[in-house]
Amino acid sequence: MSTDRAPKFTIYSSEASQWAMVPLLGIQEKGIQPHEYEHREIDLIGAGNFDAEYLKINHNGTLPALTTPSLDTPLEESADILEFLDRLEPSRGTSLAPKDAATKERAAELITLVHSMDLNSNLILLTARDTEELEKVKATFYDFITTRQRVLEENAARDPSHPFYGPKAADNNGVYKVYTTSSTSPEHHDFFKSTHEGYKAFANAFGQLESLLALPYAAGDHLTYADLNIIPWLSHVLCFAGAKDFNDFAALESLVRKTVPGFSVGPELRQWWKTIQERESFKKIYPVLH
Numbered sequence: 104m105s106t107d108r109a110p111k112f113t114i115y116s117s118e119a120s121q122w123a124m125v126p127l128l129g130i131q132e133k134g135i136q137p138h139e140y141e142h143r144e145i146d147l148i149g150a151g152n153f154d155a156e157y158l159k160i161n162h163n164g165t166l167p168a169l170t171t172p173s174l175d176t177p178l179e180e181s182a183d184i185l186e187f188l189d190r191l192e193p194s195r196g197t198s199l200a201p202k203d204a205a206t207k208e209r210a211a212e213l214i215t216l217v218h219s220m221d222l223n224s225n226l227i228l229l230t231a232r233d234t235e236e237l238e239k240v241k242a243t244f245y246d247f248i249t250t251r252q253r254v255l256e257e258n259a260a261r262d263p264s265h266p267f268y269g270p271k272a273a274d275n276n277g278v279y280k281v282y283t284t285s286s287t288s289p290e291h292h293d294f295f296k297s298t299h300e301g302y303k304a305f306a307n308a309f310g311q312l313e314s315l316l317a318l319p320y321a322a323g324d325h326l327t328y329a330d331l332n333i334i335p336w337l338s339h340v341l342c343f344a345g346a347k348d349f350n351d352f353a354a355l356e357s358l359v360r361k362t363v364p365g366f367s368v369g370p371e372l373r374q375w376w377k378t379i380q381e382r383e384s385f386k387k388i389y390p391v392l393h
């Protein structure tokens with residue numbers, strides 16, 4: 104194979120990963136073709152992201168990651184991978200870099216906000232405020248949480264000095280215990296209480312997002328990195344809140360209103376989301392919400 108036919112980079116992703124969709128949207132916007140890169144699917148649901156080999160690529164054990172001969176170390180953050188793809192092919196497809204200082208500043212703020220703990224979609228996927236909600240999230244994620252714990256503990260036992268496994272097993276153990284023990288324990292009480300606090304912070308950050316959005320695109324008049332970071336987050340949140348179609352915000356609103364009665368999804372976000380649904384990249388990566 105001649106050098107110009109060699110794959111330009113390898114992207115590690117998972118169908119189940121929200122953040123892996125950031126670079127996958129970027130690949131579509133840039134018009135990068137499948138033969139130009141290698142795509143490796145990691146089994147996030149089966150804890151494949153905790154394989155020792157994958158941890159050598161992404162030390163956080165998260166998806167996505169990108170490797171390429173031109174970089175000494177892999178890229179471990181979705182936002183960095185997206186910028187790398189844009190710089191790799193600056194004049195091809197959509198130019199995603201903000202074109203002026205104000206757009207750049209707004210894009211950076213939006214990206215920080217949507218990646219913040221306050222908007223972490225795991226609040227909706229994995230946590231609960233009462234036993235009824237706990238049964239609901241367990242119905243979908245029990246296997247995910249218990250498989251992670253088993254794999255982390257097995258790996259920690261096999262390799263006790265590994266810097267990742269012990270702390271990660273301890274970290275996952277909190278939610279693991281709540282999923283696997285009777286729901287009358289003090290741990291459950293604390294979990295339900297902190298989930299309530301999480302929803303308050305989520306509603307507040309959602310309001311910040313609404314006021315930061317510029318239209319028609321997130322940071323201004325053209326598509327930027329910001330849009331492609333917000334899309335996967337919103338899709339994941341809507342999907343796991345139980346939305347019946349792309350523009351169904353009612354399920355999310357009713358979930359958040361249980362803690363914050365006045366919560367509603369504002370007009371800016373709704374309008375932005377409509378604009379985004381017209382893009383070919385979106386249609387390709389999101390035939391359905393996920």
Ligand SMILES: N[C@@H](CCC(=O)N[C@@H](CS)C(=O)NCC(=O)O)C(=O)O
Nearest residue numbers: 120121122164165166167179180181
């Ligand atoms: N800040 C990271 C977050 C990546 C992340 O948390 N990815 C999730 C999937 S969407 C993951 O791999 N989680 C596995 C874990 O935390 O064990 C990024 O934007 O790339």
